[in-house]
Amino acid sequence: MSEPEIHTQQQRENPEPEEGTNPMPWFVILLTAVLFTFGVVYIVRTTMSNAPTWGDSRAVADLQGPAPAAAGSAVDGAAVFTARCAACHQASGQGLPGVFPPLAGSEWVAGEARTFTAIVLHGVRNSMTVSGKTYNGAMPAFKDQLQDAEIAAVLTHVRGAWGNQAGAVSADSVAQVRKDTEGQVEPYDGDAGLAALK
Structure with a gap:
């Protein structure tokens, strides 16, 4: 059997790469061990009762939003919107495309207050x-x-903000809608569920 012929093009090729036998550098092993140990100690020592200044300085009360208004007192609809709605619908009322609908210019906002x-x-x-x-x-x-x-208050705020010009909503009308729809135990199922409200 004769030797295979090695062409010039094959002679120019680099050899196939091989995995080296050098061990991982000791400082990488040491750094990984230190970071792992720090992570474990940090998680073990962290509790929900740590002082807010150790984190982002917010206390539990800051995260719960405003306290419920006392019966008969005036409620700031803009403050309720900021605390409860702005994260999704944005402070501008423009929402997030494809996810959370805009309130500015929305037919649902400007339409029937009961809906x-x-x-x-x-x-x-x-x-x-x-x-x-x-x-x-x-x-x-x-x-x-x-x-x-x-x-x-928040409905009235939204219906009069960002160019919306719908009328105010009273607490009595909210109470009536609450009573009329008390059988609705689940959220409305998108367009199909909301069609019954129109």
Whole structure:
């Protein structure tokens, strides 16, 4: 059997790479061990009762938002919106494309107050259409989180902000919608569920 012929092109090729036999450098092993040990100690020593100054300086009260308004007192709808709604719908009322719908210029905001109230009370899941665009974010129900006066205040704020020119909503009307829709135990199922409200 004759030797295979080695062509010039093959002679120019580099040899196949091989895994080296050098061990991992000792300082990399040491650094990994130190970081791992630090992580374990940090997690073990951290508790929910640590002082807020150790983290981002926010206390539990800061994260819970404003306290519920006392019965009969005036409620600041803008403050309720900032605490409960702005994270999704944004301070500008423009929402987030494809996820959370805008409140500015929304037909749901400017439409029947009872419908908008029911949406805020019971929430919405699955896709819904606003101004011809589809949004897939879920809206939580606020019926157990906010009192009638707070819901009325935030609805009134939204219906009069960002160019919206709809009328105010009273706490009595919120209470009536709450009573009329008390059988709604789950969020409305997107456009299909909201169609019954129109």
